Amino acid sequence: MEQRTEARREQLMGRLRGLYESLGYTRFSMRRFEEYALYLENKSFLKSESVLTFTNPDGKLMALKPDVTLSIVKHARKEREGVEKVYYKESVYRLAPTAREFVEIDQMGVESLGAIDSYAVSEVLRLAIESLRAVGGEYVLDVSHMGFASGLMEAAGLTAEQKERLFTLIRQKNAHELALAIAEEKIAPFYADRIAKLAGLSGTFPETLIRAEQLAVSDEMEQALGELRALYTLLTAVGLADCLQLDFSMLNDLSYYNGIVFQGYVQGSPRVVLSGGRYDLLMRRFGKEGDAIGFALYLDELTRVLADRGAWDADVLALYHSTDDLAKVNASVFAFVAQGLRVFATSTRPKDFHAAKVMAFDGETFKEVP
Amino acid sequence: MLNIALPKGRLGDKVYKLFSACGYDCSVMETDDRRLVLSDEGGKVQYLLVKPSDVAIYVEHGAADVGVVGKDVLLEGGNDVYELLDLGFGVCRMCVAAPVGFRADLSAPLRVATKYPAITKRYYAGKSREIEIIKLNGSIELAPILGLSDVIVDIVETGTTLKQNNLEVIETILPISARLIANKAAMRFKASNVNPLLAALQAKATEGEKA
Numbered sequence: 001m002e003q004r005t006e007a008r009r010e011q012l013m014g015r016l017r018g019l020y021e022s023l024g025y026t027r028f029s030m031r032r033f034e035e036y037a038l039y040l041e042n043k044s045f046l047k048s049e050s051v052l053t054f055t056n057p058d059g060k061l062m063a064l065k066p067d068v069t070l071s072i073v074k075h076a077r078k079e080r081e082g083v084e085k086v087y088y089k090e091s092v093y094r095l096a097p098t099a100r101e102f103v104e105i106d107q108m109g110v111e112s113l114g115a116i117d118s119y120a121v122s123e124v125l126r127l128a129i130e131s132l133r134a135v136g137g138e139y140v141l142d143v144s145h146m147g148f149a150s151g152l153m154e155a156a157g158l159t160a161e162q163k164e165r166l167f168t169l170i171r172q173k174n175a176h177e178l179a180l181a182i183a184e185e186k187i188a189p190f191y192a193d194r195i196a197k198l199a200g201l202s203g204t205f206p207e208t209l210i211r212a213e214q215l216a217v218s219d220e221m222e223q224a225l226g227e228l229r230a231l232y233t234l235l236t237a238v239g240l241a242d243c244l245q246l247d248f249s250m251l252n253d254l255s256y257y258n259g260i261v262f263q264g265y266v267q268g269s270p271r272v273v274l275s276g277g278r279y280d281l282l283m284r285r286f287g288k289e290g291d292a293i294g295f296a297l298y299l300d301e302l303t304r305v306l307a308d309r310g311a312w313d314a315d316v317l318a319l320y321h322s323t324d325d326l327a328k329v330n331a332s333v334f335a336f337v338a339q340g341l342r343v344f345a346t347s348t349r350p351k352d353f354h355a356a357k358v359m360a361f362d363g364e365t366f367k368e369v370p
Numbered sequence: 371m372l373n374i375a376l377p378k379g380r381l382g383d384k385v386y387k388l389f390s391a392c393g394y395d396c397s398v399m400e401t402d403d404r405r406l407v408l409s410d411e412g413g414k415v416q417y418l419l420v421k422p423s424d425v426a427i428y429v430e431h432g433a434a435d436v437g438v439v440g441k442d443v444l445l446e447g448g449n450d451v452y453e454l455l456d457l458g459f460g461v462c463r464m465c466v467a468a469p470v471g472f473r474a475d476l477s478a479p480l481r482v483a484t485k486y487p488a489i490t491k492r493y494y495a496g497k498s499r500e501i502e503i504i505k506l507n508g509s510i511e512l513a514p515i516l517g518l519s520d521v522i523v524d525i526v527e528t529g530t531t532l533k534q535n536n537l538e539v540i541e542t543i544l545p546i547s548a549r550l551i552a553n554k555a556a557m558r559f560k561a562s563n564v565n566p567l568l569a570a571l572q573a574k575a576t577e578g579e580k581a
Binding site for chain 1: 557
């Protein structure tokens, strides 16, 4: 069972690597360690704050990397012309979500740095969708735009602390406590009503967009909606809009993310499996020219999903006799493989073997047997 | 099919009554059955009866799509779930209580006995007060009486137990009540099941306010 999951994971990673490379993304490899200071200064960018540290022989505090994006941006060239496209497949070290213990996690991701135009955004979004699709089964990509909520709070003149308080509640879709917090912060009714609606502002793309339009009060918000509308139109035109949902309660950290943000879910996994967005502000922080957008796929969250996908040892168990015409057997077996099926050919039926179909050779071809 | 995690016991019974009034009834629940997984014949809903402190864990890991849990448990567990609705019952307060006439010695760390170490730590960190936490699993009121701790952090409903043990509330940390929570992926893949339940419960809540 374990082995099968591992094989599926390898298969998935291979497909994704092929996908990213065919669009000109080059592999980015990095050192296992970074100075701890990098993560300390950018704590709120990390998925979890716990970092595995050690002291190197020079007495410097080092960390086993909990994240790849920070390293890519840190080591990126300062100036660039056009756009730079990279992907990575790295191990990262994080606290396991359930136990207080560090685990090594495989992570794959894509980053596009430099001159990010609408095409570049749509390409990364499409790669995110294709990555989810490659996992198999049903999937959803939630999309939002940081400029919408942030523009609304900016217009209402809120402080950073007030924003953070409201953001936390909006993320939890916690409408009742959000209403209390808004009352406590004494926000003007004109804005209060609009902010209160953010927690529940999610659903299918076109319908949610119409509801959002009624809340827009500033240019920043209009611009955010404009970008979302354009993205939806483009992805509809290429037939990928079915899996899209709009969710304005999804908010990343304001000090790194601006623009489009997104999160992916696949059926069978209870948590987010893919997360990404536009992080121009991170580039600024490191003094790099240009903008950036990217995403990471959390392969650890997919373990259970991959284990559940088709619990067969093979699609076809192909039984032959040693007296059969083996050239014909050979040809038929490889014909199955050419159809994309997994075949286990043998002359003695193995015990405890689960195949979708059991087929026996009748002298000419394989026929299904019970 | 919607999987609903309910806390076993008094709160669970109350929640079931509310859900059943919203059309999520399940006849097996009404018989005195010892089973822990109960589904209705129509296949619309399945109830899981779990320990109150485990409800959020079932929901976070997707074993249940939605659940009902006290805000105290939710804050203590810090589970990554959506908190969709305040159901308005199981109302009480998370409080700091001390023996009547207690005066804090500000030069020493405060010794706090509690079932809720995470909430306690966060509360006192916010006040920059150094504390020593004594984690207990029940009969918290006993701790200050025996000198095991200076104060306790616990939920207070009527205050009778406190009074009987010569304790009083000195600070209120926050109000507590039962909350409807949902798994994040369930909100995507089962939205057509979760949203009607949420709407029905919301309607009931506003009805209750008007009455």
